[in-house]
Amino acid sequence: MSISVGFPAAGAITINGKSPATIEALSQGAADNAAQALGIDEEGKLRVASASEAEKAETQGSEGDNQSLVVKMLLKRMKELQAQLQEQQQQLAAAQAASYPTPEAKATVVMAIQGQIVDTNGALQEVAGKLVKELSKDASSGALVSTTA
Numbered sequence: 001m002s003i004s005v006g007f008p009a010a011g012a013i014t015i016n017g018k019s020p021a022t023i024e025a026l027s028q029g030a031a032d033n034a035a036q037a038l039g040i041d042e043e044g045k046l047r048v049a050s051a052s053e054a055e056k057a058e059t060q061g062s063e064g065d066n067q068s069l070v071v072k073m074l075l076k077r078m079k080e081l082q083a084q085l086q087e088q089q090q091q092l093a094a095a096q097a098a099s100y101p102t103p104e105a106k107a108t109v110v111m112a113i114q115g116q117i118v119d120t121n122g123a124l125q126e127v128a129g130k131l132v133k134e135l136s137k138d139a140s141s142g143a144l145v146s147t148t149a
Contacts, residue, residue, distance in 0.1 A: 074131040081124045088117045 067075075092113045100106035 068134065070134050071131065074127055074134060078124065078127050078131065081120055081127060085117065085120045085124065088113060088120060092117065 092110065095106070095109050095113055098106075098109075100109065
């Protein structure tokens, strides 16, 4: 007795609702961004600058505030998620106020929006947790202490 397992056409396969081509593009984009974030140039070599160049770049980039780049990015993402959450809450209110042909249709729409809100809340909590972790790391290293008078 033999058993054979068949797979549908490659275009029909999805991973978390995304096609293999989308997954590959996202993976490639993440790999490109990782190299850039690590400071690796096109030749695969680590970019290194002198202390004076680093201070100059830090002074130009910070412009008086003492938050790290990671903290700034997390705060930006948190604001984006808060705006998205507010928009979804407005959609939920509109969906609850709208009339639908059947109660099941209304329940389906409302539950779908509530699911989106749950996902956004989860992402917001994750960003908040990472922000707290990053701020506590900065505080323990003394990065948040102002040394200027």
